[in-house]
Amino acid sequence: MKVNKIMAFRLMLSLIMIVGFASCSKKSSSKGASRATGWNVDSKKALSNKKQEAGPGLVFVEGGTFTMGKVEDDVMHDWNNTPTQQHVQSFYMDETEVTNFMYLEYLDWLKSVFPPSDENYKHIYEGASPDTLVWRNRLGYNETMTNNYLRHPSYANYPVVGVNWIQANEFSKWRTDRVNEAILEKNGYLKKNAKTDDVSAEATFSTETYLKAPTMTYGGNEEIVLKGGKGARKSPKAGKDGTVAEAKNVYVQRSSGILLPEYRLPTEAEWEYAAAADVGQREYNTYKGQKKYPWSGTYTRSGKRQNKGDQLANFKQGNGDYGGIAGWSDDGADITNAVKKYPANDFGLYDMAGNVAEWVADVYRPMIDNEANDFNYFRGNRYTKNKIGEDGKVEIVTLATMKRDTLSNGKIIVRSYPGQIAQVPVDEKETYLRQNFDKSDNINYRDGDKQSSRFYNFGSSDSDSQSQKDAKKMYNSPKHNVTTDSLGLMVRKYDNSSKRTTLINDEVRVYKGGSWRDRAYWLDPAQRRYFPQDMATDYIGFRCAMSRVGPKSDRKKSARN
Template identity: 65%
Template structure:
């Protein structure tokens, strides 16, 4: 009996020690591991959020767990572009829209701009006008498409169809607007801003996420009653927590910005490789976002139907009468086809989609194979003479004149003015040395065959010996506001590639099945739009790679 009793006592001691250890661990959770001081923020001490769980999923988004995959060509290159050679890449976890941005979603954006920046006022006219999709993309000199020109964007019959006629720049501006509206709602719902604050605004009192985080007193045009008029802000003031009245990045409440997905992210999400995984390796490759090598369904119920909306052959955009195999002749309503393994719809067919990257014929995996992206232009907040950030006002809106003469607002009132990084940020750095890195290692002077490090003339920015000698159209505006378009008439141009062309991915309703392969890539100037290119937004993931932790083998 004694040995048995001793064994019981030993087990009880082990359990008691474990409980005590857990208790100590839980107590220690609220204390600094560096100093032992409390991190609850009381009595003027340091405050650290210790109960943060994970990033919330933003409206419309689906979580995509990152990983390693083969990016690039997986079938014959019948176009002989040689621009998608296979290369191994790793993508961090991220979120991406479940569907393409629809006409209804984009009309919400236009409605906001029209109310806050009335286009009948001269100062704001180009804000709304610059955001309008180009409905004339539907016109064809030998086709009757006026019905789409007049109805596709605004008619309720097309509300749930992907928006088209949107340039890359317009897609970026929509993503910026969406970021602010989502975070503005979060602050109101959690009681930090006044109820209804998001409706009680005009051009001089808008909300911007970065302004709120960097200069919260300038949010809503400096209106304290709106910026901190919620119950949570009042509670913090009553607790004499004057240093933390406004939500900060360290609170983990606000979401990262919506943006366009990178090319690597889009291709990884489109492939949906989860079903091919065998432990930590892939068992094969995929030709399309769905399983198999064919574009028609093999299930009994839908056998013979196409799995995406694309052009089957000459003059065949949707099958014959009585047997519409893809149920569409132009675009189709989103979610008309089954999602891929990540739960994403229309990652092949319907419309092609803009991605964030500047186009180059190669993906430079020798330089980087982690979160690959070409297009970085690093900026910083502009600081005024008073030492505070410069916020764009109604009198200092920043516009961008595109190559086709269109004028688009790039910095709206309430946003922090951005300027290129300079030597303060680049001096003695090894990662980057300039603000604009779009042509790094492929298009800059050092990457041309004419570059000579010992020849000073090689560093001349006016040198005509460029790697990509693309047309240089110019648009000039005189003092009276008249626009003069000057086309490049040179006969010496050798390429359409420059730093203003962007990649778009995925096949569309106009494309043959060849383009449905997620590895295929094409490019178009960032200010142009077509009737078969749309977009969807993405968002970076902060914190853990997985939502479920490491899975058991």
């Protein structure tokens, strides 16, 4: 009996101590107390660990390692896809190629905001419009596609073509702003329907302008750019001394976790990783063999019972054979096909082989330099910064300062719009004593020339004229010149030099994947080709990507068994 009383006493004492310790612990980590300083801060916001939402149209691609450039054969003898081990961070990618319907939404917005009938804006809509003449062939009748492919509703869900790399890049920027504009409106930071009712050439939304100078968004119209989100419109109360403190953080910031990162073209490494989808071949931390195509197996036809014999992609099967004999066993298309007509790969991405080839962000070089970098490899970095005006504030692009580029074919494209923040190259203020980069333009870094210089004869005199320097460049590509005469007429000069040795320069971009015009050889995700960034074809389209912020994956890792 005595023993039981002692045991009961000890148990009661233990419970009291546990409750006491829990109470102390609760007090020491009270709500709002910083784990770094103990100060009362808004820890609920800081520790919310807000998950990034997938933007409209995007599919999550979990990153990892893969062998980039690994092909079963190289019958073209390009020698430009030597296998290298690369690691790609997690990112998002469009489920399908950008369709005609999606691109027409872009054109309709430009036409509404920047009327082509206005002399000031006539180049904007025209410069963004796809080249429908890419369908013409000297010995073929294709006028039906020339006149109908872009706009006829029958082709609405077909991938857009006739778009050059620059246009694809500008579409991605526009898409970023429209998506974030809708997010801010949904959360009560922008006037409802302002994106359609109040937008004009002088009052537009730019994500970067909103983040850096929100009061200058929509031309500085405070009736559109609202302070605080939903339920935060109440006037601040006066303090004990009668003064009213000005509200802080009334606009969305990056730290709010509401706005999405930018839509952009995928890098070559991202595109190839997503297309190969080796995750479907995963066995613990290795791959069970190498895929030849985005699907398993070494054949282009399905082996499954329910659709055995069906083609798994849209491609050219032989001379004069763009789809096969009419009937069940053909690939269902003679030109492009509507998206999602063929099975998705193991990442849930459609048409990563066939239909249309796709632009990627990289400048083309014959080699992938994994010795310099094997993490998120990308060649094409041109670092810029916001331009600061004389008043110390960011400089906003106006009608007078819009940047217009004249392409080699004479077409004029606008690459900065009113309402955006003007950009300038980074200078020594950002590069001084840095080890990771030392200039704004890094396209030619370690591209195979001697001593990693831009010229093949390293050590030439700085006093060389520009023509002498041009003659010594490693990539001696043609230079077509477009100028304007005194009457404002365009003068095109075609480079007829017989001394040109290559088509490679800083304005050629990589495109990946086979198309409806290509043989099965080009369906291999590791194959790579290049094309001038200011030219378009009837077989190259594109899709967008978005970087992933936060953890590599959201799902719990557990053993397979």
